[in-house]
Every structure is written in C-alpha cells, then in structure tokens.
Amino acid sequence: MEKAKELTLPRALSVDNVLNHKFSGLPFEGIMRELFGTPERAGSWIIWGPSGSGKTTFNMQLARYISNFERVIYNSLEEWPSSSIVNAYKRAGLRQGDNVLMIGENMKDFEARMLRKRSANVMFIDSVKYTKFRWDDYERFCKLFPGKIKIWVAHANGKEPKGGLSEDIRFDSHVKIYTEGYRAFITSRFSQGGSGQYDIWPEGARQYHGEIDQQTKVQ
Secondary structure (H helix, E strand, O other): OOOOOOOOOOOOOOHHHHHOOOOOEOOOOHHHHHHHOOOEOOEEEEEEOOOOOOHHHHHHHHHHHHOOOOOEEEEEOOOOOOHHHHHHHHHHOOOOOOOEEEEOOOHHHHHHHHOOOOOOOEEEEEOHHHHOOOHHHHHHHHHHOOOOEEEEEEOEEOOEEOOHHHHHHHHHOOEEEEEEOOEEEEEEOOOOOOEEEEEOOHHHHHHHOOOOOHHHHHO
C-alpha cells in the first residue's frame, strides 16, 4: 500500500518573524503621507463618487503624484478618448515627462499588456462597471498581479459604491477614497490617523461644503 504523501503547509511565523518583516512602501511625503501613510506596493484601492464631484481630476492628481515613485498606467474603459480626460489632465498639471500612460482597452487586452516585462507597477481601472467583472474575475486578476497596486474607480449610489462588485472591492481595499463636492475623503490602513480629507479644488470644495475661510469672516 502506497504511503500517503504528507501535506505541505506554509511555515508559521514567530512574533520576531512578523515584527521584523520588511515592506517596500511608497515614500509619500507631506500632506500625502499624513493622508495615506506609506502604502505598500501591492493590493487594491478604490475611489468612488458621484459625477461632477472632482473624481476624475483627483485620479489624475493622484496618478501624477504616484508617478514620482512608480510607473503608472490609467485604463479608461469608460471615457477615453474624451475631452473630459484631457481637461482632467490639464487641471491636474500633468505634463510631458510625467511617468503616466493613458490607455482605453478591454480587460483582456489590458491584462495581456500588464503581463509584459517592465509593465507599470500602479494601474488605475476606470471604471469597475465597465470591466464586466464578477468577484471571481476580480480575485483572479488580483492574484495575477500580486506585486502591483490596483486602483479601482467606481460610481456612487448615495455615499456608497454603486454595484455589488464595487461594494465588495471596497471591503477588500487597503485605501478607500470617496469624492464629493471637489473633496476627497480618504481612509487608509497605512496612515496613523486612519482617515482625512484632501481638497481637489479648494475654492469649489469650500463653496460646496458651505465653509467660509478666516479672511472672509474678518471682512
């Protein structure tokens, strides 16, 4: 009778193993470090918000900032090519030399692109609805690219991500960003504060949220 093969289990880690484990994070600075901490170069993020909330402009601002540390690719399944993307580029200050690529292709072709050597380490996927993914597709895609940051963009239903998959991605994401009234509300597992806010368009954000700056009050 053949001897049963022993089941190979992953090695259990001691307290020292865990505490001494090294992570390679994005070296964010200033306000971005306060909001995001030092994000790992892996895992999912999600950005969602209603139309006209400044979401696309914020995406471009974030893409430009991350491109200081990693190559970024933005797959606009929904809007590319369009004047709204071009205008968001301009508002975000993107210029020749920034390490951000723009593409608009179906997920099968995008997956093949990302499997190439030297492909970007940070990808924006805009939007979840247009991927035509189910949860199994999402899991498979994430497992295919374990060492890349996947930033998923979604529509909103009130203040919640719209659609079952978008809701599930939110629970799975390390960084969650909701945009409303030109302001981004950020919750990050990597920041000490946990959450904070960033004004995409400061003047428009203060006006939308009914805020008056100190100088106006004095006058």
